[in-house]
Amino acid sequence: MSIKVEHLNHIYGEGTAFSQYALKDVNFTIEDGEFVGLIGHTGSGKSTLIQHLNGLLRASSGAVYYNGENIYADGYDMKKLRSKVGLVFQYPEYQLFEVDVFSDVCFGPRNLGLEKEEVEARAREALSLVGLDESFYAQSPFELSGGQKRRVAIAGVLAMEPEVLILDEPTAGLDPRGRDEILDKISQLHREKGMTIILVSHSMEDMARYAGRLIVMNHGEKVFDDAPKEVFKHYKELEKMGLAAPQITYVVHELREHGAEIADDLTTVAEARDAILAALRKG
Amino acid sequence: MLRDITLGQYYPVDSPVHRLDPRTKLFGTMVFIISLFVADSIWGYLAATVALGLVIRLTKVPFSFMVRGLRGILVLLLISVSFNLFLTDGQVLVQLWIFRITWEGLRTAAFMAVRLIYLVLGSTVMTLTTTPNELTDGLEKSLGFLGKVGVxxxxxxxxxxxxxxxxxxxxxxxxxxxxxxxxxxxxxxxxxxxxxxxxxxxxxxxxxxxxxxxxxxxxxxxxxRCYRGGSGRTKMKPLRYQSRDRIAYGAELLYLAVMIGLAVVL
Amino acid sequence: MGIIKASRLIFDYIRRDEEDRIEEVNRAIDDMNVDIKKGDFVAILGHNGSGKSTFAKQVNGILLPTEGTVWISDMDTSDSSRIWDIRKTAGMVFQNPDNQIIGNIVEEDVGFGPENLGVPTEEIWKRVDESLEAVGMTAYRMKSPNKLSGGQKQRVAIAGVMAMRPQCIVLDEPTAMLDPNGRKDVIRTVRELNKREGITVLLITHYMEEVVHADRVIVMDDGRIVMDGTPREIFSRVEELKSYRLDVPQVTELAYELKKAGVDLPDGILTRRELMENLLPLFGCRYGERKGGEHVD
Incomplete structure (x- = not known):
């Protein structure tokens, strides 16, 4: 087992008149090698939640276990936790600060107190994982394109060699090309490196395509936790939370409503195409 | 934690002081500060106390909120009070080892403390009752004459x-x-x-x-959005004096006259 | 001649070293010709670096042509004596909602443009009231912009432009940093302004769903216009769009895939409703005759 969250509560401004639940009794376990999607409208608590998983925020009550150990126990090594549970913030390129790409990626492993050779080996490995070759090493990170900058920032976290990678809207503000590049790299890390991925995104289409499990947050509470196909069946409830299902889900349900006989758990274009073609041939 | 820092902590209630033109309040604050340096007798400070108390009452801001600003100057206050208390020569009241408190020292220390506290309270009245926008507008307008000398x-x-x-x-x-x-x-x-x-x-x-x-x-x-400096610009919210500002200016001038009078007579 | 016209437009980004020698020249727009009709809703699509944002800045006179000419309502943008008239005629909304709001209170920000234009005070108030109403932000007029969501901030920015009484609004990726709800809000607002007030809209975006209702779609790649037509014309060329690394809305893509597999559907289906109207008869049903217990809102 990997990450376990038990009765997690987070209250902002505790003890004042403005106190407000940001997280309310959240429970789940994420196993090694899962690809979990985390959705919820702005302010639903999902950003607060992920910052608990690497100890950047401390819960008001409840516990977080990483590999069976309570991270709030006395003497628990938070720095080590942060290297194992890598967190890529929204617009991560805003954290770049070094004169060249390579030094910036070295920052994380250097903070872990590793030897120079090991630091550089990790930086090289991380950059190759995000698809940036040696020609980028000496470039200033500030002169790259938006998508490239973001990949450097992700490499900066990967160089810590995390077991779990959490990404907060890693494609925000990118064009379709930049978006596909990032998502393909993430999915590759999951497939080839067996990395546990927790992806926060607003795009239901991306969730349908990549995530094996979907956790839906609303007003600080976990409301759904299931395979994307199952979650999207509740598209009406999702809408009430200011969310939506992939467009394809709507097409499929409308077809069913009018009497067409196709399955109700189709979420991608390819699935819907095959099902509609099969149904038309049968009919 | 960082989010708790607020600048120009405006206290949003509707009071006669809130409704005054920022320029009137700027002038009033200035008058009050001057008066604190003019006063050098118990009577002068009493008059200042009455004036300040009256204005604070008029702002409708809770007194506890007012004095919060004093915490920031606590250290400064202690230092200056102890300097004055122990280092002023004159008629000795108490002597403890090398520490000696004189009647003159006690008097200057007390005046100094009151002066500092009133200074902070006086400017707090200004920032609590004036939005940052009004304040900048007021400063721009009041200091407009500096524009003529190239500022x-x-x-x-x-x-x-x-x-x-x-x-x-x-x-x-x-x-x-x-x-x-x-x-x-x-x-x-x-x-x-x-x-x-x-x-x-x-x-x-x-x-x-x-x-x-x-x-x-x-x-x-x-x-x-066509911004090209200050010339040729109009204002959505131009500052205009109302009759209450005229009354306030009158009160401010009267107060200044009383304070100067007290200082001269006593 | 339309309200926005570009002829043989070329724009180079020139980077110079410390001694002011030319170090690098980047051609962002390469021989672009376009003529946009008054009152149209025109969308410009393209991936980053295609030149679409550079073109947006040409319309407002923030950037001036290296070669060629841009006219806004018959005014040449290179004519420095008309620059304020040009900016007043073609207002601009930028991508980052935080970095374009100047005022500390919503209504004061909306008044910023008219103040700069020297509009009399009473008229400013009238314009601010109307503009806030037009974008549906009247209830927030006394709020600090920092307390608003991204979508609300963008609507304030649009109101700020509207208060200058422009004939045309250029929006440079106004939704790129917003969540889906904020995106919908902003696009709905812009469409309403276009329909109700007759404002010409030039929307720069890479979200395809946002251009479905446009009058005209222009696709840019490498500083050139590569596609130009109605949304239906553009979206029926799915393969070509994909070659420019652009996304096609899922409904359009599904229709395209089905058609490719031999299903009898028209080209360029844009909305779910269109897909249903054409697909349901093949199942022997008619659109609107619901049979199942399910309901789609």
Missing amino acids: PVHEISMMMSIALRFIPILVEETDKIMKAQMARGADFESGNLIQKAKAMVPLLVPLFISAFRRATDLAMAMEA
Whole structure:
């Protein structure tokens, strides 16, 4: 087992008149090698939640276990936790600060107190994982394109060699090309490196395509936790939370409503195409 | 934690003082500060106390909120009081080892303390009852005469107002970058002074870059909305004196006259 | 001649070293010709670096042509004496909602443009009231911009432009930093302004769903216009769009895939409703005759 969250509560401004639940009794376990999607409208608590998983925020009550150990126990090594549970913030390129790409990626492993050779080996490995070759090493990170900058920032976290990678809207503000590049790299890390991925995104289409499990947050509470196909069946409830299902889900349900006989758990274009073609041939 | 910092802590209630023109309040604050330096007798300070108490009452801001600003000057207050208390020569009242308190020392220390406290309270009345925008507008208008000698008054007040808009944004951004670097193993707390200063680089560089990017964006946005400096501009909310401002000016001048009178007579 | 016209437009980003020698020249727009009709809703699509944002800045006179000419309502943008008239005629909304709001209170920000134009005080108030109403932000007029969501901030920015009484609004990726709800809000607002007030809209975006209702779609790649037509014409060329690394809305893509597999559907289906109207008869049903217990809102 990997990450376990038990009765997690987070209250902002505790003890004042403005106190407000940001997280309310959240429970789940994420196993090694899962690809979990985390959705919820702005302010639903999902950003607060992920910052608990690497100890950047401390819960008001409840516990977080990483590999069976309570991270709030006395003497628990938070720095080590942060290297194992890598967190890529929204617009991560805003954290770049070094004169060249390579030094910036070295920052994380250097903070872990590793030897120079090991630091550089990790930086090289991380950059190759995000698809940036040696020609980028000496470039200033500030002169790259938006998508490239973001990949450097992700490499900066990967160089810590995390077991779990959490990404907060890693494609925000990118064009379709930049978006596909990032998502393909993430999915590759999951497939080839067996990395546990927790992806926060607003795009239901991306969730349908990549995530094996979907956790839906609303007003600080976990409301759904299931395979994307199952979650999207509740598209009406999702809408009430200011969310939506992939467009394809709507097409499929409308077809069913009018009497067409196709399955109700189709979420991608390819699935819907095959099902509609099969149904038309049968009919 | 960083988010708790608020600047120009305006207290939003509707009171006669809130409704005054910012220029009237600026002038009043100035008069009050001058009066504190004019006064040098018990009677003078009593008059100042009555005036300040009356104005605070009129603002409808809870007194506890008012005195919160005093916490910031507590250390300064203690130091200056003890200096005056122990280091003034004159008629000895108490002597303890090398410490000696004189009648004159007690008197100056007390006056000094009152003067400092009133100074802070007086300016707090101003900031609590005036929005940052009104304050910049008031300053721009009151200091307008400086424009004639080449001081870019409009530009300075525009800068102040933009700073007010972006301070909360940059504070939030600092928080975010700090967390992002902590997620990469950065440590902002431990180590000696030099190590701590070095640890700030990964925070300050991105922050500066972001601030510059925002400044460039904002300059472009302002230009796109036809901003070209202060000349030829009109105001959505021009400052206009009302009859209550005339009354307030009268009261302020009367107060000043009384204070000067007291100082001269006594 | 339309309200926005570009002829043989070329724009180079020139980077110079410390001694002011030319170090690098980047051609962002390469021989672009376009003529946009008054009152149209025109969308410009393209991935980053295609030149679409550079073109947006040409319309407002923030950037000036390296070669060629841009006219806004018959005014040449290179004519520096008309620059304020040009900016007043073609207002601009930028990508980052935070970096374009100047005022500390919503209504004061909306008043910023008219103040700069020297509009009399009473008229400013009238314009601010109307503009806030037009974008549906009247209830927030006394709020600090920092307390608003991204979508609300963008609507304030649009109101700020509207208060200058422009004939045309250029929006440079106004939704790129917003969540889906904010995106919908902003696009709905812009469409309403276009329909109700007859404002010409030039929307720069890479979200395809946002251009479905446009009058005209222009696709840019490498500084050139590569596609130009109605949304239906553009979206029926799915393969070509994909070659420019652009996304096609899922409904359009599904229709395209089905058609490719031999299903009898028209080209360029844009909305779910269109897909249903054409697909349901093949199942022997008619659109609107619901049979199942399910309901789609």
